[in-house]
Amino acid sequence: xxPAIEDIREARSLLGENIHRTPVLESxxxxxxxRGTFRFKCENFQKTGSFKARxxxxxxxxxxxxxxxxxVVTHSSGNHAAALAxxxxxxxxxxxxxxxxxxxxxxxxxxxxxxxxxxxxxxxLENRELALQTLHQKxxxxxxxxxxxxxxxxxxxxxxxxxLEAFPDTEVLxxxxxxxxxxxxxxxxxxxxxxxxxxxxxxxxxxxxxxxxFQTKELVPVKNPxxxxxxxxxxxxxxxxxxxLKHVDDILTASETDIIHHMREIWERMKIIVEPSCSVPxxxxxxxxxxxxxxxxxxxxxxxxxxxxxxxxx
Amino acid sequence: xxPAIEDIREARSLLGENIHRTPVLESxxxxxxxRGTFRFKCENFQKTGSFKARxxxxxxxxxxxxxxxxxVVTHSSGNHAAALAxxxxxxxxxxxxxxxxxxxxxxxxxxxxxxxxxxxxxxxLENRELALQTLHQKxxxxxxxxxxxxxxxxxxxxxxxxxLEAFPDTEVLxxxxxxxxxxxxxxxxxxxxxxxxxxxxxxxxxxxxxxxxFQTKELVPVKNPxxxxxxxxxxxxxxxxxxxLKHVDDILTASETDIIHHMREIWERMKIIVEPSCSVPxxxxxxxxxxxxxxxxxxxxxxxxxxxxxxxxx
Numbered sequence: 114x115x116p117a118i119e120d121i122r123e124a125r126s127l128l129g130e131n132i133h134r135t136p137v138l139e140s141x142x143x144x145x146x147x148r149g150t151f152r153f154k155c156e157n158f159q160k161t162g163s164f165k166a167r168x169x170x171x172x173x174x175x176x177x178x179x180x181x182x183x184x185v186v187t188h189s190s191g192n193h194a195a196a197l198a199x200x201x202x203x204x205x206x207x208x209x210x211x212x213x214x215x216x217x218x219x220x221x222x223x224x225x226x227x228x229x230x231x232x233x234x235x236x237x238l239e240n241r242e243l244a245l246q247t248l249h250q251k252x253x254x255x256x257x258x259x260x261x262x263x264x265x266x267x268x269x270x271x272x273x274x275x276x277l278e279a280f281p282d283t284e285v286l287x288x289x290x291x292x293x294x295x296x297x298x299x300x301x302x303x304x305x306x307x308x309x310x311x312x313x314x315x316x317x318x319x320x321x322x323x324x325x326x327f328q329t330k331e332l333v334p335v336k337n338p339x340x341x342x343x344x345x346x347x348x349x350x351x352x353x354x355x356x357x358l359k360h361v362d363d364i365l366t367a368s369e370t371d372i373i374h375h376m377r378e379i380w381e382r383m384k385i386i387v388e389p390s391c392s393v394p395x396x397x398x399x400x401x402x403x404x405x406x407x408x409x410x411x412x413x414x415x416x417x418x419x420x421x422x423x424x425x426x427x
Numbered sequence: 428x429x430p431a432i433e434d435i436r437e438a439r440s441l442l443g444e445n446i447h448r449t450p451v452l453e454s455x456x457x458x459x460x461x462r463g464t465f466r467f468k469c470e471n472f473q474k475t476g477s478f479k480a481r482x483x484x485x486x487x488x489x490x491x492x493x494x495x496x497x498x499v500v501t502h503s504s505g506n507h508a509a510a511l512a513x514x515x516x517x518x519x520x521x522x523x524x525x526x527x528x529x530x531x532x533x534x535x536x537x538x539x540x541x542x543x544x545x546x547x548x549x550x551x552l553e554n555r556e557l558a559l560q561t562l563h564q565k566x567x568x569x570x571x572x573x574x575x576x577x578x579x580x581x582x583x584x585x586x587x588x589x590x591l592e593a594f595p596d597t598e599v600l601x602x603x604x605x606x607x608x609x610x611x612x613x614x615x616x617x618x619x620x621x622x623x624x625x626x627x628x629x630x631x632x633x634x635x636x637x638x639x640x641f642q643t644k645e646l647v648p649v650k651n652p653x654x655x656x657x658x659x660x661x662x663x664x665x666x667x668x669x670x671x672l673k674h675v676d677d678i679l680t681a682s683e684t685d686i687i688h689h690m691r692e693i694w695e696r697m698k699i700i701v702e703p704s705c706s707v708p709x710x711x712x713x714x715x716x717x718x719x720x721x722x723x724x725x726x727x728x729x730x731x732x733x734x735x736x737x738x739x740x741x
Contacts (some may be wrong), residue, residue, distance in 0.1 A: 136450065138472075157698045377735060384471045384731035388697040417698035421691060422741065 114263055116270075116353060118305040121298075124171050124264075125271040131203055133159050134275055142382045147398055150409045152283070154276040156416060157387050161195045161223070163300050163344075163416030164272050165259070168294055169196035171268030172225060173204050173256045181206050184254040188234075188241040189357045191344060191418055198229025209254050213237075217420060225290040260294030261283040261350025270298030273337060276411045277306050285410040290314035290323045290364060291345035293353030299413060300360035310402055313404070314357065314364040315394040317342050324364040327357065341425050342372055344390035351359035365404075367396030373425045375399065379414075386417045389425060428666060430584075432619040435612075438485050438578075439585040445517055446481055447473050448589055456696045461712055464723040466597070468590040470730060471701050475509045475537070477645050477658075477730030478586050479573070482608055483510035483581030486571045487518050495520050496565035502548075502555040504530040505658060506730055508575035512543025525558045527551075531734060574608030575664025584612030591620050591724045599719060601708040602636045602727040604628035605659035605679060607667030612671055613727060614674035627718070628678040629708040630669065631656050631686060637663050638678040641671065655739050656686055658704035658729060679718075683711030687739045689713065693728075700731045703739060 135155045143151045154229075156164035173185060184207035187197050194210045201208035208229045212221060213236040226230055234244035249256055258265070272295070277283055286303045290296040296314045303310040316323050320338035331352045338346035349357065357364075367375075376392035379385065391414040398405050452467045470478035478621035487499060501511050508524045515522035522543045526535060527550040538545055563570055571579065586609070591597055600617045604610040610628045617624040630637050634652035640641035646668045652660035665669065671678075681689075689706035693699065707730040712719050712726075 162698065380700055382734060384476065384700040386694055386700060421694060421738070424735070424738075427736065427741065 114266065114356060116267060116301060121267060121270045121274050121302055124267040125178055125274055127174050128167060128170055128268065128271060131160070131170060132271070135159050135272070135389055137276060138383060138385070139280060140383055145298050146157060148402065148406045151294060151398070152276065152280055152411050153383070154272055154411060154413045155385065157385060157391065157414050158417070161192065161199055162418040163196065164269060164295055164413070165190035165192040165196035165416070167271050168265035168298075169193060169257065170200040170203065170267035172195070172262060172264040173200035173206075175264045176255060178221070180255050183252060185257045186245060186248050186252065186254040187211070187257050187259065187261055190220060190244045192418060194220065194229065195223040195227060196222045197257055198227035202228045207254065209248050209252055211241055211248060213241060219420065258350070260292035260347070261352045263352065265294055266298045266301070266353065268295045268357070270302045272410070272413055273299035273302035276413070277302060277310075280409070280411065281307070282409055283411045284408045285311045285313070285405060287313045287315055287397065287410060288413040289300070289342070289345055289390045289393045289415055290357070291390070292347040293323060293349040293357055295413065295415060296361065297353040297356035300356060303402065304360045311362045311404070312360060313397065314361055315397040316364055316366050317393060318344050318366045318368050321366050324359065324366055326354055327361070327364045330358065340372070341369055342389040342393055344388060345393065346354060358374035364384070365397035365401055367400065368395050371399065377426050386419060387414050388416045388419055390415050428580065428670060430581060430615060435584045435588050436614055438581040439588055441488050442481060442484055442582065443586060445474070445484060445600060446585070448586070448603040449473055449586070451513065451590060452697060452699070454697055456705065462720045463714065466590065466594055466723070466725050467697070468586055468725060468727045469699065471699060471705065471728050475506065475513050475541075476732040477506035477510065478583060478609055478727070479506040479510035479730070480513060481585050482574070482579035483507060483571065484514040484517065486576060486578040487511070487520075489513035489578045490529070491568060494569050497569070498522060499571045499707055500559060500562050500566065500568040501524065501571050501573065502559045504534060506732060508534065509541060511571055512538045512541035516542045523562050523566055524739070525555055525562060527555060533653060533734065551703055558673065565604035572594070572660070572664075574606035576667045577666065580608055580612045580615070580667065580670070582612070583609045584616045586727055587613035587616035589617060590727070594723070595621070596723055597624060597725045598722045599625045599627070601629055601711065601724060603656070603659055603704045603707045603729055604630050605672070605704070606661040606708070607637060607663045607671055608728065609671035609729060611667040614670060620675045625718070627677045627711065628675055629711040630678055630680050631659055631707060632661050632680045632682050635680050637671065638680055640668055641675070641678045644672065645684065645715040654686070655683055656703040656707055658702060659707065662716060670673040679711035680716055681707050681714065685710035685713065691740050701728050701734060702730045702733055704729050
């Protein structure tokens with residue numbers, strides 16, 4: 114996959130008013146504590162509460178009319194499910210969503226509120242893939258995966274595009290990495306706009322498949338990810354891995370304790386609600402000051418969908 | 428007290444860069460749920476985490492040099508304490524803050540972080556006033572009360588000024604009322620900019636002294652306020668009462684259950700952290716749809732200083 118900056122700009126213009134141009138926040142506290150300039154791109158304020166709204170909508174809008182008619186299908190227990198349901202609603206086509214029985218009620222509610230049609234399955238990746246397969250054959254709907262898909266990656270790239278166009282003096286960009294859709298898209302935007310920008314991925318130590326893959330240059334799937342950052346438990350795909358290998362400078366990691374500590378720090382100091390995934394970059398910044406001190410860094414905050422009854426520090 | 432709009436504009440320009448021009452957020456969910464246009468002025472993102480930073484700084488900056496030299500003093504267990512400590516720090520004078528021994532550690536920490544000098548006293552208003560008196564005599568510092576003070580009110584008025592200047596088509600303005608500094612300032616800004624704007628105060632049922640005072644036209648102090656909205660447990664002062672009587676259309680009230688419900692609704696839907704006081708206006712909007720439906724309403728969100736270990740719905 115080898116897009117030009119115009120492809121990402123076109124993606125942004127296709128998303129149009131259906132996607133928020135989210136605000137960028139800066140905090141005197143963070144700048145002085147981490148001795149640099151840190152600009153936080155607030156995708157927690159995005160439609161559906163996460164950046165996933167971008168990729169899903171871009172993928173749905175790019176489908177040929179003939180293919181789109183039968184709808185779209187995916188499996189997800191997380192933010193991609195709601196994002197795809199919303200995207201399909203905007204195009205006026207059905208969205209079939211496979212979710213594990215034990216998915217949180219609030220996530221099911223979100224999918225339904227956007228008109229998504231849920232098929233429940235037993236937990237476990239195999240069961241999910243089987244249910245997806247069956248549904249796909251029955252309905253003829255197009256499978257839109259959560260990250261390993263060109264038009265999803267181009268959609269996710271628009272968050273960094275907005276940030277870097279608003280702040281062309283950015284020297285470093287850091288984004289969390291789970292399946293790699295956001296990180297690969299962000300890296301493409303950065304490299305195409307300014308090859309001098311350093312790009313880092315941020316990953317929980319306890320789900321460090323991207324780091325291992327990056328270092329060994331072999332795609333290694335995640336094994337028993339055990340992290341509070343529920344958005345980052347997935348493995349890279351071939352497409353996202355290829356882009357990350359080519360355009361990312363390094364993958365940094367963060368401990369669970371630090372992820373929770375810095376999540377709370379963002380809540381208390383910035384007064385915004387962010388998911389645990391959002392604080393992984395900040396935890397990496399705190400651990401590797403040499404990479405960020407005195408520099409202008411863009412940080413992508415991925416989403417704000419948190420179960421307020423179960424906060425990780427309580 | 429009878430200021431002109433120029434006095435409030437001068438206050439804003441005196442505050443300058445030391446006070447954030449806080450963002451105004453709008454949410455498709457709230458607009459459709461409450462059937463109107465609702466613009467939320469986010470003082471939870473203000474310096475020190477609340478609108479109190481405005482009034483305290485304005486009062487401190489307006490002191491004559493001779494008086495200011497000996498510093499400022501106040502008693503507060505809440506947001507005014509940190510705001511005054513910060514304001515004094517900006518002017519380079521000492522701030523003496525009387526706080527009850529049982530004030531939350533995080534509030535004491537905030538005051539200290541801005542260089543405030545804390546004197547602890549036994550809990551109870553009498554003990555606080557006695558300690559304040561002693562300190563005032565010992566140091567010669569000027570007493571800056573939290574709300575019943577002209578330059579504090581003019582400072583608080585600047586939040587509504589910013590909101591109404593940004594959205595001149597506003598038809599209704601609603602703000603919480605505790606001591607009345609914010610509500611009286613907001614009402615002044617509204618009336619002076621456009622006498623057609625309806626102005627409502629929003630108060631917890633269980634601390635409804637402002638409503639009672641407003642209806643009886645006699646200043647009634649609050650009795651045993653028992654509300655989760657910790658910023659709204661105080662009574663009106665003579666100065667704020669006079670302005671409210673003259674310029675406010677009505678005081679609406681909200682139940683404790685509704686305050687907590689709508690606080691959570693703001694957290695979940697807007698992904699921002701707000702204090703319980705902030706959801707009192709929204710609870711009143713939900714209870715009195717006839718006053719807001721189809722209208723353009725400005726809502727002032729007062730602050731975001733919440734103890735994240737003790738959320739009211741957990």
